[in-house]
Amino acid sequence: MxxxxxxxxxxxxxxxxxxxxxxxxxxxxxxxxxxxxxxxxxxxxxxxxxxxxxxxxxxxxxxxxxxxANDDIGVIAEDGDHVVVRCGAGAVWHDFVMATLRRGWSGLENLSLIPGTVGASPIQNIGAYGVEVMERIIAVDAWDRHEARWTRFTATDCAFTYRDSRFKHEPDRYVVTSVEFRLDRIPRLRLDYAGIRDELAVMAIDTPAANDVAEAVVRIRRRKLPDPAVIGNAGSFFKNPIVATGLAEALRGAHPDLPVFPAGSPDCCKLSAAWLIDRCGWKGHRDGDAGVSAGHALVLVNHGHATGAQLLDLARRIAASVQECFGVAIEPEPRIIGARW
Ligand SMILES: Cc1cc2nc3c(=O)[nH]c(=O)nc-3n(C[C@H](O)[C@H](O)[C@H](O)COP(=O)(O)OP(=O)(O)OC[C@H]3O[C@@H](n4cnc5c(N)ncnc54)[C@H](O)[C@@H]3O)c2cc1C
The missing domain is CATH 3.30.43.10 (Uridine Diphospho-n-acetylenolpyruvylglucosamine Reductase, domain 2)
Structure with missing residues (x-):
């Protein structure tokens, strides 16, 4: 040391x-x-x-x-309704979200319990329950390995899109050291995503505060997602594919129950990767210790001693079958170390 x-x-x-x-x-x-x-x-x-x-x-x-390991949280600026907060990259994401809520700052509650660190949050523009972190990030500080200098990105520079950013395209270049977020003092809660209102109703909460939304999200996530402490996984292994609207309509014609979501432009739509994989019969599939969660078709699991190569092989076969059945390419969400997709 x-x-x-x-x-x-x-x-x-x-x-x-x-x-x-x-x-x-x-x-x-x-x-x-x-x-x-x-x-x-x-x-x-x-x-x-x-x-x-x-x-x-x-x-x-x-x-x-x-x-x-830097996990300090500091207030950079305050105005009437908002606060700008900087957090060190080494902070555990969920701990940071909880710390902001304790101080009365809202905006990140829908992103509660996403595993990982604050420094990784801009890498794939983490998102859940109708919110993406890009809506709250205003700047990212990083060390540029190519130029050997410190650099600062605005949110626009980060080129955020669905589960993507400039950092994902140059994975070995930048080391994110801290992230700045603009949060609300007066909550503007986002309850529209399926499941949140129902969970709040179960919790007998009529007029929720941001903490209540966080608690509802935590409860839903604990119920729905396999816990890596119990069975190895990386959450959703595949991104929801974005396809031309014409293809989405044709698929919807053949499969009326196919979930189709807007993708920010009339030319394209987002499909549910989980639905496509489930329809190909993969849910609960197991090859040795490499498998697909029985509860969640998007989640690949390690039942014990699977190697990365075995999990990658399974992922490739899943993607090939979705391509064959539906003519849709699905791509992995996690970074694969030591192999190309
Ligand atoms: C059970 C489970 C549920 C999940 N749910 C969600 C979800 O709802 N939404 C979602 O978006 N994601 C989800 N994920 C994925 C994951 O939690 C996020 O992508 C998270 O941001 C990864 O953080 P990490 O610190 O673990 O990154 P790592 O896995 O350690 O790294 C991921 C990538 O980011 C890079 N990286 C990490 N830190 C830095 C840094 N400081 N500077 C530069 N590069 C860096 C790494 O080099 C690597 O390329 C889930 C994962 C699991 C296991």
Whole structure:
């Protein structure tokens, strides 16, 4: 350890990726202060930045990983109705959401209980229950490995779209060190997403506060999604495909129960990947320890000792069958380390 930089040789990653893939990296660097990043990266310029490991599939073992531990929360600006809050990249996302709610700042409640870190939240523009984090991010601070300098992105620079951002397209370039969010002092709750109102009704809450919405989301998620602490998984393995409106209409004609959602333009629509995969008969499928959740067709699971290659092989066969049955290409949401999709 020197100046807040921890150097660990032969670090097991099994508990550091939510699939629970067994791998041991020769070198793990843990940075407590972002100022130490240049020193850390001099030791391992291509180190994989590892947050909570909840959106990764390790097909091969990275030569080095870099973890950020800075988790400070600070107020940058306040006006009547809003507050601008900066959070260190190493903070656990759900802890940050809870901390904002405790201070009376709302806007992130629908994103409660998403695993991972604050630093990873802009990478795939996390989203859930009708809200995407891009609606709240106003700036991202990062170290640019190509240029060897600090850089700051506005939300526009981040090029956010559905489960995507500029960072996803240059995965080894930027190390996000902190993220700034614009939150509300006067809540504007988003209850329109299926399930939230019903859950609030079960909780006997008529006039919810932001905390209540967070609690409703936590309850729904705990019920619906397999817990990585119990069975290895990375949440939804596939993104919902965005297709031409003509194809969506043709598919709807053949399959009237196919869920079709708007995709932000009249030319295209978003389809439910879960529905497509379920219709191909994959829910509950198991090949050795690599499988598909019995409760959720989008979630690939590790029943114990599956390798990343076995899970990737299963994912490829699922995608091929969806392509064959429906003529629709589905793509993985997690980053695949050591193989190309
Ligand atoms: C049970 C479960 C439920 C989930 N539900 C949702 C959901 O509802 N919505 C959703 O959007 N996602 C969901 N996910 C996916 C995942 O939680 C998010 O993508 C999360 O943001 C990943 O954070 P992480 O810290 O674990 O990232 P990691 O898995 O560690 O990393 C993911 C990618 O981000 C990069 N990265 C991480 N931190 C940084 C950084 N500081 N700087 C630069 N690059 C970085 C990594 O190098 C990697 O490329 C779920 C996952 C699980 C296991």
């Amino acid at each position: 020197s100046n807040g930089l921890q150097v660990i040789r032969a670090q097991s990653l099994r508990t550091r990726n939510t699939f629970g893939i067994d791998a041991t990296t020769p070198l793990a660097l843990r940075v407590n202060d972002p100022a130490q990043l240049p020193e850390a990266l001099a030791m391992a310029p291509d180190a994989l930045v590892l947050g909570g490991g909840s959106n990764l599939l390790l097909v091969s073992t990275p030569d080095a990983v870099l973890e950020l």
